[in-house]
Amino acid sequence: MKKHALVIGGGPAGLMAAETMAQRGLRVTIAEAKPTFGRKFLMAGKSGLNLTKDEAIDRFLSNYDGPQLAQILQAFGPQQVMDWANALGGEVFVGSSGRVFPKVMKASPLLRAWLSRLDGLEVVRNVNWRWMRNDNLTAIVDTPDGVRNIAADVIVMAMGGASWSRLGADGKWTQAIDASVLVPFAPSNSAVSFAWSSHMDKFMGHPVKSISMSSGGMTSQGEIVLSKKGIEGGGIYSLSCGIRETGEVTFDLLPDWDRAKVTAALSRPMGRNSLSNHLRKTLHLSPVKLALLREIVGDLPRDPKELAHVIKTAKLSGVALRPMDEAISTVGGIAWDALDDTLMLKRHQGVFCAGEMMDWDAPTGGYLLTACLSTGAWAGSAAADWALK
Ligand SMILES: Cc1cc2nc3c(=O)[nH]c(=O)nc-3n(C[C@H](O)[C@H](O)[C@H](O)COP(=O)(O)OP(=O)(O)OC[C@H]3O[C@@H](n4cnc5c(N)ncnc54)[C@H](O)[C@@H]3O)c2cc1C
Structure with a gap:
């Protein structure tokens, strides 16, 4: 019987965690609160999806504020993002400033290919499933069929930050999390x-x-x-x-x-x-x-x-x-000292975090998506280790 992994949030961080765990042989279920996946990712592609930045790793890392990110981004950084996008058929090009885009500029073909790859890995994707809270390794989820208890061997939470709430990242998940592990949200990359x-x-x-x-x-x-x-x-x-x-x-x-x-x-x-x-x-x-x-x-x-x-x-x-909801990204969320090196919550064994819901900062220009994909891969891999140990 395969171990069961539950991913909360179907943005880039959650989808990458799901892919990583499915490739490691876990049975993966995703719970996404919105009617479709990757809404902010699609919005990011509206004016050209800047996936990453092709530059020397030291310079690349100097753009981040987040203690554990250097190690995580060294394992999965710009080159891995480009390889990943190329493998999905979203062939990328490097612009004059080193900024990396898919040739089609948009996010939709990449997202479509990604979701079908997840389907091929038998990841079960649920929409209109809103996570309410965890009870150890059981997630309480509001679904169209009523509130359900979803038991898992491991959980990866990737519910995003707190801007552009209409696309899903409403930050409401903080209401069900112990306040002592949270840093208040604030706008970043803001007009x-x-x-x-x-x-x-x-x-x-x-x-x-x-x-x-x-x-x-x-x-x-x-x-x-x-x-x-x-x-x-x-x-x-x-x-x-x-x-x-x-x-x-x-x-x-x-x-x-x-x-x-x-x-x-x-x-x-x-x-x-x-x-x-x-x-x-x-x-x-x-x-x-x-x-x-x-x-x-x-x-x-x-x-x-x-x-x-x-x-x-x-x-x-x-x-x-400008008001936080208009910001491209937010800082705040899960505090780094609440997480161990594997991005597991120290006080909730088996529960990992990824993406913008954690307290880190970076400028636009591909740095945000790279860190979301990278932490998704890192948390997914560590969660697979945890479940399979
Ligand atoms: C206009 C705009 C342009 C951008 N352009 C770029 C760019 O060019 N390059 C770049 O690097 N970055 C860009 N970004 C930033 C990038 O899109 C985000 O950093 C990234 O999407 C964050 O990924 P995530 O998976 O952590 O969170 P999100 O993408 O926000 O995904 C979180 C998911 O969790 C779901 N969720 C939330 N609460 C619950 C719950 N209770 N239960 C279940 N699911 C839940 C949400 O519905 C959402 O689908 C842009 C952002 C915006 C707004």
Whole structure:
């Protein structure tokens, strides 16, 4: 008789745990609360599914905040993610920045192939099954046929974080977990709110390229997009932690020029040019960058040195993270010190955790999905060891 593994949550972390355990010969059942699997994974594919980042492992690992992740990601990292996606027929390519996408860009063909691989491994996939709590190794699950007790030899929980709740990750599972093992959820990879003046109206939706920004000791370089609600885009997302603490972002509008070079350029005679034209001609400052500078600084200083200073350190105050449900990801969830090296809950033998429901942080750009797949594989493998020992 095969050992029975129960996986709670049918996102990337749960599906990877299920695949790993089924390949090890366990009889696997998945309980997914929503009517379909992988809803957030599909959403991630809407603007191009960035599966991982192809870069040197040290650099890759430096993007993560989570004590045990280095060991886990070394076992299953970018190369394994690419191999896994390629084997599913979702042939990947590496973009110029090292970001890895399936050639079709979307998540749906990959998810379809993955679910059919799980079917081939005889994984029993249940939807509209909402986990309520565990009683040792029996899960109490609300199903369309009523509340059921599902006994298992091992359980992997992968119920996600607490953003985009309509896709399933509503964080409600925390209500059935001992509060002492939880870190409160907070938004990460979040857009920010800012009340722009009407001068900025015509720049809404405009990207601001080649800009660097910092907040609370964190720095980031990348594109941002100005929106009616504030600022969106990869560049700002990775500063979530600093913005949460300070409510400020400092922009360097010309990160490739040092201050001396900016000062020298601005020191050229202005002639009859307006200051805007002078900035455009000497620094090639785009209209959106100039508007952002004026919005932040107000009247611009005429002195080249002072002007160079504000261009390199334009501080926008009064910014706040958007509500958590809008964030790309969350930090918080199961605390690392509640888990052992195998991702098993120390106080609940045989119950393992994976994915965003654990307290780790990383920027967008493939790092999130890689850690979800990686912890899913790690927890699944350890859970199989546990059940088969
Ligand atoms: C708009 C958007 C774009 C993104 N783009 C990228 C990207 O390009 N690259 C990247 O790396 N990451 C991206 N991400 C992040 C990535 O999608 C998530 O980090 C990842 O899906 C988390 O995987 P998970 O399996 O841990 O959780 P989830 O994907 O959230 O899955 C958890 C599952 O558990 C289920 N569940 C919850 N509670 C219960 C319960 N009580 N009983 C049973 N089931 C339950 C949920 O319904 C859900 O299906 C993006 C996210 C968003 C929102």
